[in-house]
């Protein structure tokens with residue numbers, strides 16, 4: 001696959017849920033080897049963007065293009081497992097492609113949960129389950145890994161280890177990584193590019209410096225980071241055209257981007 005051609009791209013992408021415009025005018029591209037992180041407040045359309053890029057949500061306007069035959073390893077934000085489902089971790093790892101015992105165990109070891117193969121899927125802790133989901137995604141040998149809030153359920157050391165693992169996977173396999181995360185200060189050090197979403201692409205850029213700043217507290221209420229001060233902004237959108245955006249979504253001018261919307 002050419003390094004220059006995007007693996008996935010979108011032009012003027014809008015997505016509706018019913019009458020509500022959840023995303024509007026999104027331009028996006030990710031290329032081989034890049035780690036791109038999507039951040040934004042709750043309800044800002046992050047999961048919707050991911051799902052639209054994969055083809056799980058139809059575009060209301062615009063177009064999404066995926067490289068022909070692109071192998072995607074997707075870890076969704078939520079995967080409901082019926083507690084009565086008698087499925088072992090080992091069997092789950094063989095869906096949809098059958099993998100050998102050795103491959104399955106290597107993947108589990110890689111993601112920090114060796115020896116879990118015989119356990120019932122429904123009996124795993126949240127953190128173990130996330131790691132098993134990642135193991136399954138890696139077994140597909142993806143050209144792009146797409147992770148929607150992959151560290152939910154992981155403790156702090158687990159979160160840091162998870163991002164180190166993602167970087168390792170990228171380094172070794174050269175795959176691209178697209179993820180949604182709220183762990184901004186951790187993500188900042190591991191991402192090549194950050195996209196701030198707020199119903200549209202509010203700003204995007206390369207993380208430069210890690211610092212403490214009030215913007216992050218104002219936006220996410222967590223009091224750490226200040227990651228929004230780190231973005232090198234590309235201000236390529238028209239806030240006047242946002243009239244039709246979701247009424248419940250945060251107003252674009254509420255976005256704590258480090259630039260002047262006037």
Ligand SMILES: Nc1ncnc2c1ncn2[C@@H]1O[C@H](COP(=O)(O)OP(=O)(O)OP(=O)(O)O)[C@@H](O)[C@H]1O
Pocket residue numbers: 017018022040041042043044045046047048049246248
């Ligand atoms: N299937 C659906 N039907 C109707 N509305 C939906 C549906 N899925 C999402 N929405 C709405 O679309 C908006 C964006 O949702 P989305 O899940 O993409 O946000 P998000 O940024 O990923 O949020 P979070 O950080 O809470 O995960 C929200 O207002 C949500 O209520």
